[in-house]
Amino acid sequence: MGIKKLTEVIEDHTATSIKTNLLKNYFGRIIAIDASSSLYQFLIAMNSDVSSGLLNPLGETTSHLQGMFYRTIKLISKGIKPVFVFDGSAPVLKSGELAKRKARRKEANEALKEAEEIGTNEEVAKFQKRVISVTKKQNEECIKLLKLMGVPIVQAPCEAEAQCAELVKSGKVWATGSEDMDSLTLGSNVLLRRLFHSESKKLPILEFNLQDVLEGLQLTMPQFIDLCILLGCDYCESIKGIGPKRAFELITKHKTLEEIIKHLDKSKYPIPEFFPYEEVRELFMKPNVTPATEIEDFKWTDPDIEGLNQFLVKEMGFSDSRVALGIEKLKKYKNTAVQTRIDSFFTVIKRPLEEDKDNGKSAKKKVKTGSKGSTLKPTKVTLKKKPAARK
Amino acid sequence: MFEARLLKANLLKKILESISTLVETANFDCSPSGISLQAMDASHVTLINLILRNDGFESYNCDRSLSLGLSLVSLAKILKCAGNDDVLTLKARDEADTVTFVFESPKNDRISDFEIKLLEIKNEQYGIRDSDHTAVIKMPSAELQRICRDLSIIGEIVTISADKQGVKFSVSGDSGSGNITVRPTSDGDAELATSVDVKEPIVLNFALKFLTHFTKATPLSPSVKISMSDGVPVVVEYKIEDLGYLSFFLAPKLSDE
Numbered sequence: 107m108g109i110k111k112l113t114e115v116i117e118d119h120t121a122t123s124i125k126t127n128l129l130k131n132y133f134g135r136i137i138a139i140d141a142s143s144s145l146y147q148f149l150i151a152m153n154s155d156v157s158s159g160l161l162n163p164l165g166e167t168t169s170h171l172q173g174m175f176y177r178t179i180k181l182i183s184k185g186i187k188p189v190f191v192f193d194g195s196a197p198v199l200k201s202g203e204l205a206k207r208k209a210r211r212k213e214a215n216e217a218l219k220e221a222e223e224i225g226t227n228e229e230v231a232k233f234q235k236r237v238i239s240v241t242k243k244q245n246e247e248c249i250k251l252l253k254l255m256g257v258p259i260v261q262a263p264c265e266a267e268a269q270c271a272e273l274v275k276s277g278k279v280w281a282t283g284s285e286d287m288d289s290l291t292l293g294s295n296v297l298l299r300r301l302f303h304s305e306s307k308k309l310p311i312l313e314f315n316l317q318d319v320l321e322g323l324q325l326t327m328p329q330f331i332d333l334c335i336l337l338g339c340d341y342c343e344s345i346k347g348i349g350p351k352r353a354f355e356l357i358t359k360h361k362t363l364e365e366i367i368k369h370l371d372k373s374k375y376p377i378p379e380f381f382p383y384e385e386v387r388e389l390f391m392k393p394n395v396t397p398a399t400e401i402e403d404f405k406w407t408d409p410d411i412e413g414l415n416q417f418l419v420k421e422m423g424f425s426d427s428r429v430a431l432g433i434e435k436l437k438k439y440k441n442t443a444v445q446t447r448i449d450s451f452f453t454v455i456k457r458p459l460e461e462d463k464d465n466g467k468s469a470k471k472k473v474k475t476g477s478k479g480s481t482l483k484p485t486k487v488t489l490k491k492k493p494a495a496r497k
Numbered sequence: 498m499f500e501a502r503l504l505k506a507n508l509l510k511k512i513l514e515s516i517s518t519l520v521e522t523a524n525f526d527c528s529p530s531g532i533s534l535q536a537m538d539a540s541h542v543t544l545i546n547l548i549l550r551n552d553g554f555e556s557y558n559c560d561r562s563l564s565l566g567l568s569l570v571s572l573a574k575i576l577k578c579a580g581n582d583d584v585l586t587l588k589a590r591d592e593a594d595t596v597t598f599v600f601e602s603p604k605n606d607r608i609s610d611f612e613i614k615l616l617e618i619k620n621e622q623y624g625i626r627d628s629d630h631t632a633v634i635k636m637p638s639a640e641l642q643r644i645c646r647d648l649s650i651i652g653e654i655v656t657i658s659a660d661k662q663g664v665k666f667s668v669s670g671d672s673g674s675g676n677i678t679v680r681p682t683s684d685g686d687a688e689l690a691t692s693v694d695v696k697e698p699i700v701l702n703f704a705l706k707f708l709t710h711f712t713k714a715t716p717l718s719p720s721v722k723i724s725m726s727d728g729v730p731v732v733v734e735y736k737i738e739d740l741g742y743l744s745f746f747l748a749p750k751l752s753d754e
Contacts, residue, residue: 452623
C-alpha cells in the first residue's frame, strides 16, 4: 500500500509542506478520488464485526455501498465535486506484491478460523480486518451506484492512482483524494488524505503539495522517485536495513539509485534478488494511463431517483427514508448556486519563493507558521515623569 | 531598516479589528511607496487588499522592500494596548526576525514598545486590475452594516440587484424573505449621500456572512463603495482618510452552468 514511511520522511524534513484544512474549505474543487482505496476503507471501517455487518436480503455485505452513498453525499453537500477513478488491471510488476498480499490474506484467514475457536473477540476482529478484499462485484456495484447518483467516473486502464495523477497534471481536476502516498510519486501535485474519515473523529484533511515537498526535501522529481523506491513501494522489494532515515541520507548524498547501489556496502545491505528499479522508475514516470485529452469533460447530473430507490432500497435493503433523505440532499446541493473561489478570478504575479530570493534574506530565522500560541513579548514599558523633548 | 510613524495608532487598530476575523496570518509588504497587505480567508472566498500610502504617515522610511509576516490575532491584541490617541511607530531591521511597535501617548508621558516575532508565510501575490465596473454604488457605511445585520436574520445568501432607480438587497430563507431597497439621495452632505451609477441592470448573489464580516470596517470610513460586474467578485471599499484604502473582494455565488 503506497510508499513505506514516506509521510514520516516528509514530516521529519519538511513539516510545513503538509497543510491541514477543513473539508468545507475545499468547496468548488474537483477532486479525483481513488475509488479502490476508498472502497477498501469502507469495508474495513464498517465491517469490523462481520456477523452484524451491513447486509442485504441475500446476506451479502453492503458496507461499501453505504460508505460510497453517504460519504459522497457529504462531499457534494460541502460543495466539492468528486470524480471517482476505478482500478483497471494491475501492472505486471505488482504481481509479486499482490501474491504476497494474497498469501497474507490466506494466512490471516487461517488465523481467523483459529481465533474464532479459541481466541478472544479482539483477535477475531483483528484477523477479520485482514481477510477483507474488494471483490469485482463490489466494484461494479459501486460504479452502478455512482452512475445513478450522477457522479462522473473514470475507468483507469491500469492503476487508479496513476490515472488520478494524470488528471491532476492536466488540470482537469484539482487534487487526488487517496490514502496512498504513491499519488505524489506518480506526480499528483496536490494530494488530499482523510477525505472520507468520519466527522466524529474530528480529523482535519491533510493536504500534501508536491512542489512544496520537493522544495522542502531539496530533491528533484527523479530523485524523489528514487527515494520512494528506496523506501519501499508496491512494485519491488526494498533493501533490507534501509529505513526512512538512511534512505533520505543516501539520496541526498548520492542523488541517484545507481550511485547509491555503487557505494553501498553489499555485505551489510544485500540488494534483493528482485530489484528491477529501472522498470519501476519508468512505471512511476510514465504509468499506463488514458491521456487526459481523451477523457470527456466531467458532468454532474441529476440523480436518478427511481433507479436509486430500486437499487438501494429494493435490492440492497437500505432504509427507504434514509435513501430519500440522501436524494433530497443531492438534489438540493445540485440546484443551489455554487460559491465561486476568489483565487479563480486573480492571477498570481509572484510566488513567495522568488520574492525571498530577490530580497536575499534567510527565511530560516523566522518562526515557522503553524507553531502554536501567539509569540508576543512586551519588551518594556517606560513611564516618564516629564514629557521628553522628542520630535 | 524600516521605520514608519503613524499619528493615529487608532487607525491600524480599526483595520486589524476588521480583518483579523477573516484571516489569521498575513504579510505586510513594505516598500518605498507604502505598506500593502493581501490576504485570503481560509476558504478562499474573499481577498483583502489593504493599501497604506507612504505620504499618509508622519514619517516613512523604507530603503528596501521587505515583508513582515504577522499573526493578525497577536497583532490585534497588541494594538489593543495602544491608547486611542497614541502615536504609533513601526520598526524593523533588515533581515530581522521581529518587528517593533512603539506607542507614545499624546502628551508623551507614556511610551510602550512591543516586539512581535515574524512568521514565515507562504502567500501568493495576486495581480489586481482596476477594472471598469457595471455598477458602482456609494452609500453610508453604517447603512450597509445595518442592511447586512437585518437581512442575516432571515437567510444566508443575499441577492443584490442594482438598476438606475436604486439597489435592492434581498434574502430568502426557510422562515420567509425580506428586501431592503436603497435609493439615491439628492440632498444632504456629500459624505453621507447615496449614489448609484449603473450602466445596465445587474443581479448577483453573495454569501451574506462575508459581507457582514466586511462591515466590521465601518468605523474606518463614513461611506463605502460597492462595485459590481456580472460574474466577477464584488468589491467593497472603505477609504481610509489621507492614508489609503481597505477593500474586500468577494467571489459571487453562481448558478451551475
